[in-house]
Amino acid sequence: MPLSDTTIRNAKPAEKPFKLTDGDGMYLLVNKAGRYFRLDYSFAGTRKTLALGVYPEVSLKLARERRDDARRLLANGIDPSAQKRAEKAANPLDGTFEVIARQWIEKMVKPTATEKHTLLVTRRLEIDAFPAIGARQIRDLRAPDILALLEKMEQRGVIVSAHRVRQIIGQVFRFAVASGKADFDPTSALRGALTPVKEEHHPTITDPAAIGELLRAIDGYAGSFVSMAALRLAPLVFVRPGELRQAEWTEFDLDASEWRIPGTRMKMRELHIVPLSRQAVAILRELHPLTGHGRYVFPGARSDDRPMSENTVNAALRRMGYEVGQMTGHGFRSMASTLLNEMGWGTDAIERQLSHDERNSVRAAYNSATYMPERKRMMQAWADHLDQLAGRNVVPMRAAKA
Numbered sequence: 001m002p003l004s005d006t007t008i009r010n011a012k013p014a015e016k017p018f019k020l021t022d023g024d025g026m027y028l029l030v031n032k033a034g035r036y037f038r039l040d041y042s043f044a045g046t047r048k049t050l051a052l053g054v055y056p057e058v059s060l061k062l063a064r065e066r067r068d069d070a071r072r073l074l075a076n077g078i079d080p081s082a083q084k085r086a087e088k089a090a091n092p093l094d095g096t097f098e099v100i101a102r103q104w105i106e107k108m109v110k111p112t113a114t115e116k117h118t119l120l121v122t123r124r125l126e127i128d129a130f131p132a133i134g135a136r137q138i139r140d141l142r143a144p145d146i147l148a149l150l151e152k153m154e155q156r157g158v159i160v161s162a163h164r165v166r167q168i169i170g171q172v173f174r175f176a177v178a179s180g181k182a183d184f185d186p187t188s189a190l191r192g193a194l195t196p197v198k199e200e201h202h203p204t205i206t207d208p209a210a211i212g213e214l215l216r217a218i219d220g221y222a223g224s225f226v227s228m229a230a231l232r233l234a235p236l237v238f239v240r241p242g243e244l245r246q247a248e249w250t251e252f253d254l255d256a257s258e259w260r261i262p263g264t265r266m267k268m269r270e271l272h273i274v275p276l277s278r279q280a281v282a283i284l285r286e287l288h289p290l291t292g293h294g295r296y297v298f299p300g301a302r303s304d305d306r307p308m309s310e311n312t313v314n315a316a317l318r319r320m321g322y323e324v325g326q327m328t329g330h331g332f333r334s335m336a337s338t339l340l341n342e343m344g345w346g347t348d349a350i351e352r353q354l355s356h357d358e359r360n361s362v363r364a365a366y367n368s369a370t371y372m373p374e375r376k377r378m379m380q381a382w383a384d385h386l387d388q389l390a391g392r393n394v395v396p397m398r399a400a401k402a
Contacts, residue, residue, distance in 0.1 A: 003028060008055055011035060022060075026052065026067045034184070037063035039070055043079045050080050054184030057177040066180070095181050097141060097172070098134035101125055104175040121168055128153055128165050138176050143186040147193055159195050166190060203324070204331030206338045208389055214327065215390035217320045226308065227316050229287045230298050234313060234329060236280045236383050238336040238354070239272075241329040246307045247297040249288075254281050257376075272355045275376040277383030340382060349374040 003022040011020060017031035029036040037052035037060075050070055052063045070080035109118050125134075132149035133141055146169055153162040169187055176182035205211055215235070221228045234244060243261055252259050259274040266272050276284070284297070291297060294304040301308070309315075313329035333354060340350050349371040 003060055005060055008035060008060060022064070022067075024067060024071060026063065028055065037066075039067050039080075041070070041074060041080070043074065043081075048079070048081055050084075051183055053177065057174060057182075057184045057188075062178070095137045095139060096134065097136055097138045098125075098130050100138050100176050100179075100181055101129070101134075101172045104172050108171075108175060124161065124165050124168055128161075129169060138173070138182050141186060143189040146187060147190055150190070150194060154195055162194055166194065203326055203328050204334035204338075205327055206335055208339075211335065211339075211386070212389040212391060214322070215386060215392075217322075219390065219392070221316065221320060223316055223319060224301070225290060226287070226298055227312055229283055230308065230313055231316055232283050233280060235332045235335065235386055236277055236283075236379075237274050238333045239274060240333070240355075241310065241313060243272075244329070245298055245310060245312065248295055249292055249297055250295075252276075252284060252297070254284055257281055266355060270355070273372065274353075275372070275379045277380045279383040279387065280379075336382065339385070340378065343381070343385070345378050345381075346371070346374060349378055353378065 003020055007020065008028060011028065011030045013030055013032045017029060020028040020030065022028065025040045027038055027040070029038050035055040037055065037058060039050040039052055041048055041050065052058065052066045052070075055063075058066075073080045073083055105118065105122060109121055113121070128149060132152075133145055136145070146166070150162045150166055153159075153165065166187055170185055173182055173185040173187060177185060205214055218228070218231045221231060230244060234241075237244070237259070239261070243265060246265060247259070247261075251261060254276070257276040257278075257280075259276055261272045261274065263270045263272075287297065291299055291304070296304070296307045298308045298312075300306040317327050317329070318324075337350060337354060341347065352371050353375050
C-alpha cells in the first residue's frame with residue numbers, strides 16, 4: 001500500500017532499521033536516527049539509491065515530487081545521482097549556508113518583518129554563523145558543526161543569543177529543505193543541547209484581592225487625566241504597552257465597540273482586533289473631548305504630535321507605590337492571561353486576544369477575527385470581573401491637574 005502521513009507519523013524505530021514502501025521504488029527508511037525517504041533505482045545495470053529527504057522536514061508530497069523528477073531524468077537516460085553531483089559541482093557557491101541564508105532573508109524575512117527585525121536577524125548571522133559555517137555547503141552541515149558555533153557563543157556568555165541563532169539557523173535549513181538544497185534540519189537534534197535560558201517574567205499581580213487594591217489605587221490616581229485614562233484602559237484591553245501608548249483615534253470604532261490595531265504596529269505584523277467592553281468604551285468617550293482633536297489617544301505631555309512616553313504607565317505605578325518588582329504596564333497582560341485561564345475561558349481565544357504567535361501550530365493560518373464571538377464575550381466578562389474585584393459598579397473619571 002502507498003504511504004500515508006498517518007502511517008509515517010506512527011512509524012516508530014525498532015531494534016533493526018526497516019522500510020515502508022510507497023511505490024515506483026520509493027520507500028521510507030525508519031531507524032533510531034530518524035525517518036528517511038529513499039528511492040531505489042537501476043542505471044546502466046547498477047542498483048543505486050537516491051536520498052529524497054528526511055521526514056518531517058520533507059513532506060510525503062515533496063518526497064513524491066522529487067521521486068517523479070528523478071524518474072523523468074531516468075526516462076531521458078540521465079542518472080539522478082550524477083545529475084545532483086553535477087549541479088553541485090557546477091555551482092559550488094549556490095549551496096553554501098551564507099548564500100541560502102541571504103536568500104531566506106530576502107524571500108521570507110524582509111516581506112513580513114520590520115526593517116529593525118530584519119537587520120537584527122542579519123547581524124546575528126553575520127557575527128556568529130557566517131564566520132563559522134557560511135562557506136560550507138548547507139547539505140554537508142551536521143548537528144555537531146552547528147553545536148560547535150553555538151557553544152562558542154555560550155563561552156562568551158551570550159546564552160539567549162545562542163538560542164536565538166539556533167532558531168534562525170533552523171529556519172534557514174527548513175527554507176533550504178523546501179527548495180531542495182538540503183535534506184533535513186540538523187538543528188532539531190540540538191534541542192536540550194544548550195544551556196537553558198532562565199525565563200524572565202514581567203512582574204504582575206494575580207491575587208484577586210491585590211488586583212482589587214491596584215484597581216482602586218488607579219481609580220484614585222492623582223496624576224494627569226490622560227495618564228489615569230491609560231491606567232484604567234490597560235487592564236481592560238491588555239495589549240502590549242507600546243500598542244497602548246501609540247493608539248490613534250482613527251483605529252477606534254466606539255459605536256461598534258472595536259479597536260483595530262494595524263499590523264504595522266503589532267509585534268506579529270498582523271492586524272489585531274480588540275473587542276471593547278462597555279467599560280472601555282466609557283473611558284474612551286470620556287477622554288475624547290480632551291484628546292480627540294489630535295492623532296493620539298494618549299498624547300505626550302509636551303506635544304500632541306507625539307504619543308505619551310513609554311515610561312508613563314510604569315512611572316504612574318511607581319507613584320502609586322508599586323515597586324519595580326511588583327507591577328509593570330506589561331504585567332496587565334500576564335494578569336489577564338492567568339485569571340482568564342482560571343476563569344475557564346478557552347486557551348485559543350485567550351492566546352489570540354493576547355496576539356501571541358503560533359508558528360509551530362496548524363492554527364498559525366488564521367485571520368484577525370479568529371474566535372471573535374468568544375473573544376467579545378470574554379472581554380466583557382473580564383471587564384465585569386475587574387469591576388467586581390475593585391468593588392465598583394461604574395466609577396466616573398474626573399479630570400485631574402496635569
